[in-house]
Amino acid sequence: MIENSLTGVWNGTIFVQSMPLMLLAHFFLNGDEIAGYLDIPMQNLSKIRIDIFEMKNQRIIFNATTIKLSFNGIEKNSKLNGIISRQFIDFPIEFEKIKNKTEYAVNRPQTPKRPFNYVDEQVVIRNNKANLILSEKFTYPKSQQPIASVVLCLGAGALDRDEEAFNHKPFMVIADFLTNNNIAVLRYDERGVRNSTGDFSSATDTDFADDAIAAIEYLKKRKETKNSHLRIIGHSNGTMKAMIASNNSKLVEFIVLLGSVGVNPGDVLYEQIKGILIAQNVSENILKINTDSLLRTIEIIKKEKDNRIVRQQVEEYFKDKIASVSDKDKKDFQNNMETSLLTLDDLTSPWFRSAFRFEPFDVLSKTKIPVLGIWGMKDLNAAPSQNLNPTRVALETAKNENFKLITFDGLNHLFQKSKTGLPNEYGLLEETFSTEVLHVINDWIHEINSYSKVNSTYDFLKFIFSKIFNFFLNLF
Template identity: 35%
Template structure:
């Protein structure tokens, strides 16, 4: 999946001793998240005996975001934004820099601040198209009546007038905008641009609760997201420019789980493309992900096995669970016992054991994770009767090709779907970039967003389906 769902977080809280200094003014820093940098600015003012602050996020075009509370005592700055579930705590040092940690929704990230303005990181992304486009592009909205939410996206057509085959792009795990933007890349923007220039209309949209789409992302599962895609298909059927008999789906990562769900229950889907789609059960995939990532990062076999056993135990608790409240109790007891049995286990510094345990429980017991751990995609793949292209990158360590493509192949054979092409593309990672190791920390460093070989593979296959 796009974001590795890890049980043990390895994040270090940096702190230094200091003495009280002037805290008012503009404090800037770079928040580094999964290889990308996001500039943040805290504007701190003092009125009588209290501090009032706002936050700017220049890279997101946000300015003057209200801060709920600001305190500065004994050289420690604390900032809280309750609505966004954001907390920041840092220590002001003698060098007039603040060393601290940014926390949002249970995730911890180092964030150091200074009075110096932080320049935007210039990323080289040669494949990103620039406006004006050579085709018609329209921002649209459509309604998922089942969930009672409005979703926002972009429909691109080869020409403004005409009747065209179309694909709906389905993003991977985690809240994604219509461009599937992550690690400084916009894979869906590049893919949509390429397909539209070659005669295929494309609908891509913001995940529910993300960017311009309404709804609650945190409470949704893959099954819920599939209804969002179905709403997109229904919208396309109202457009005169769309060939109703040639509507296909392209799902990346978790999207490769969702596309077969829809195709298995609808005859209106003409074909599907699985980009790093999964074929093995969710719990098996998570364990395999962690093992491969650990090996590639140089983790010892002993530690890999310990982590695997710990996570396996947690997943088994989830798999057997039928009650969410009891699940949280069982996981809390399990993780506490695990920490007791492994006193040297790595966990973030500066966080109490109670908060750490709660962080893990909230992550594992979330609706999305529960559904993912229990879900076996093979049973759905067996029911898909439309043409399918399934491709994976050879160096993908998030959805490993060997295990998943083999499981996908067996599922289609069991379902007697013979109109299936399965390919492993050499030297490509989970994002279908040409890479060295396949590790996620490479994604942002690679200039290429989407391998031309993969793009051509997708286009050529789709053209055969729609002609």
């Protein structure tokens, strides 16, 4: 039966702006019916539900309406040949069934399993400023006061508390490791994800930072953590939330920045796309076509507030530019134009607009609390070559006396040991998060905690001696 021949994992590639984009289709039996989901590793999308499925003879049709994607094709000889359509743009594709399970690693040995050696509590907190609730997971030691408490800030996208992607759960791994080392951890689903309320699509970085502050304020009220030091760990775009939250709340005593931006996110996005294209060995012409159009698009978005004018000017850019493109490059240019216009709604969303306005220097140059920054040398999303030194300059400008910036060889943006650093490798790796980096984060938190205690004791003794001195001074 065709249903039985379909079950399993299928691997296919489309070409977007001349860049290969891998899609993984998972099909399985749900009762008597076929069901499935998609992974798009390069776009950090996983478990996208296939909600419409039709089969007739050898023809297969399926839709993933949440991302406006459809497939129409024929199944033959363990292959699916057809067309992927997304927002009226068609891409030819050939899905091939993965016969060897080692071709697609699904084993996730680092994912924590019950029973845990700590309290694992589901909590709900309120962000009164935004009138929404956040669904959270709070983990803390069973029998002793934690030495510190940490809030985890998620990266880009509408992610759940575990930052789950490709069956990896990096935030769950981080929370488990730290809690087993006497550090309480609060992690939460983004606005509009799972049981968290609010609208993710209309939120800005400042709004997301307010969610992190609400989480910090919750920890300050809990009896288990009210006397502990409060920290924020941000990953990827979550580092911007951590920076803003630490700047807006005096409760935040320390931040960890994982794969952080150090310059304007528009510049980071430009280098990200450029770095990925170079890693994929595209031609110089394709590289120039893609990077030039992206640079111009970002410039227009930064300048124009009206999304309609942005679209009009981007369309005019492509219309003017195509006249000077050689016949050899016209097809690549056309593909780039179609994809650029397709992604324009995302780039003009409230979050992207706020990100393009964000200048890390403006925040970090005022940051005097301890900062730990960590990058992987194969990070193509926030390359340390672009972001580490500006972070250092900003913290030195702040006269910050306690910061540490570290790089790790061979690690990608998700802090996995990686061959290429390319996003399409994320789901193929068994490692979820580098144990070496986990130890560095844990050791730093314990070290800073000891430092804080010493300084607190020093400040207390200084206060007492000043009182004694003033007392005797007043006797004369």
